[in-house]
Amino acid sequence: MSKKVFVVLGVLSLLAGCAGQPTYDTRVIDTPQTRELKGHQKPYTVNGERYDPLRSHHGFIEEGLASWYGKDFHGKKTSNGEIYDMYAMTAAHKTLPLGVYVRVHNKNNGRQTVVRVNDRGPFVKGRIIDLSFAAAKELEVVGPGTAPVRIEALGYQVTGSSGQVTYREPVSYAPASYAVQLGAFTQAENARRFAAELKNRYGVATVAESVVNGQLFYRVRVGRYASLPAAESAQRDFVAQGYGSGFIVAFD
Known part of the structure; x- marks a missing residue:
């Protein structure tokens, strides 16, 4: 054994x-x-x-x-x-x-x-x-x-x-499981404005709400990537374009 x-x-x-x-x-x-x-x-x-x-x-x-x-x-x-x-x-x-x-x-x-x-x-x-x-x-x-x-x-x-x-097929392992989060806002309008900018440039961007320590945040995520390496490659591209480091998130 x-x-x-x-x-x-x-x-x-x-x-x-x-x-x-x-x-x-x-x-x-x-x-x-x-x-x-x-x-x-x-x-x-x-x-x-x-x-x-x-x-x-x-x-x-x-x-x-x-x-x-x-x-x-x-x-x-x-x-x-x-x-x-x-x-x-x-x-x-x-x-x-x-x-x-x-x-x-x-x-x-x-x-x-x-x-x-x-x-x-x-x-x-x-x-x-x-x-x-x-x-x-x-x-x-x-x-x-x-x-x-x-x-x-x-x-x-x-x-x-x-x-x-x-x-x-497990639902959580379906294609397009990843995105890159590039920002988190306390004001919904700011998040929507940033998401619209990203959507115009890259085709897919979403706003996800989450509560942290009682505070509501609006998280802006861009892209739909079928694998972790693809998301990591996209993240590096966003860094090179001046969007900060961001980080990868997995969809449930």
Whole structure:
């Protein structure tokens, strides 16, 4: 079984798989560009190696070793804040969106099952997914400890009125998930005037209301970007054009 790292509310806490074994140096990359992402969506490092959680599972297929984790973690928090249940069909993955269902195929024996990703890990070289005890038992991985697998991301699970199970795209990972916030105003008219200027120049600009310490603010955001790198590139362009640093926001 591998050691695991848990990301809860933007803070990484390491729980070692076996007593006496060394721990990992784990950090969340928390910057103005990532401040509005949920904790488990933010980039993080483990022993200096960076991991960037994916914003979409579309087309994700991976092959490598699967491992499993059981009673040492039973009853403890997972990366999305749930309590780990070793008898539930769940798994840990380093970068897939949490909540997404994954089909896991054991290449040694042909057995396959579907698990829900609710945790981060494994951080042992060569391993791509950490299965719960129940999932590992179904795939006959418990005995050997690891097995070569092929995993395919499916989406969020939906059960119809007839009991038929299908999978849908998570709403929060839809295209056009990012914008660059360039200003926050206490006067709505000033915010609307700035947004109109940006809309004329760049095509898309919106005003979002928020309350901070009892004060109403009107936040001006520009653009609709399908990926974090695209938003980061746009932010650099805005800086070069004299709009200040701004920061990236993710739409729910």
